[in-house]
Amino acid sequence: MPYTQEITDATPRMIALRRDIHANPEIEFQESRTAAIIGERLRSAGFKVEEGIGHTGVVGALEGDSGGPTLTIRADIDALPMPERAGLPFASTVDAMHACGHDSYVAICGHGRRAAGATRL
Numbered sequence: 001m002p003y004t005q006e007i008t009d010a011t012p013r014m015i016a017l018r019r020d021i022h023a024n025p026e027i028e029f030q031e032s033r034t035a036a037i038i039g040e041r042l043r044s045a046g047f048k049v050e051e052g053i054g055h056t057g058v059v060g061a062l063e064g065d066s067g068g069p070t071l072t073i074r075a076d077i078d079a080l081p082m083p084e085r086a087g088l089p090f091a092s093t094v095d096a097m098h099a100c101g102h103d104s105y106v107a108i109c110g111h112g113r114r115a116a117g118a119t120r121l
Helices: 003-023 032-044 102-119
Strands: 048-053 057-061
Touching: 003 032, 003 102, 032 048, 032 057, 032 102
Parallel strands: none
Antiparallel strands: 048 057
């Protein structure tokens, strides 16, 4: 499948993940739910997963077939300790919010891990 079609097909899942992470923000070093989601998604794409890095960090490793270069995908996942007042249907209901786009980082990287898992560089 061409990557453009894969991205188009994945868009609803990426939006749903981003909205879920946005509605359930966790501040620095308390991102246990977010880290668990990331770990599960990496495992489902065939990555070897190591969790608890720096307390709540997650690392996924996928060995390529060619022994070639390494690709690193990174995302910050913490929220800011401040209330959200946007009034969106997926707005945070706790005194924290993703005002810096970290919810989007998780969703975008979530698709990147699928593409990497499918391609096996």
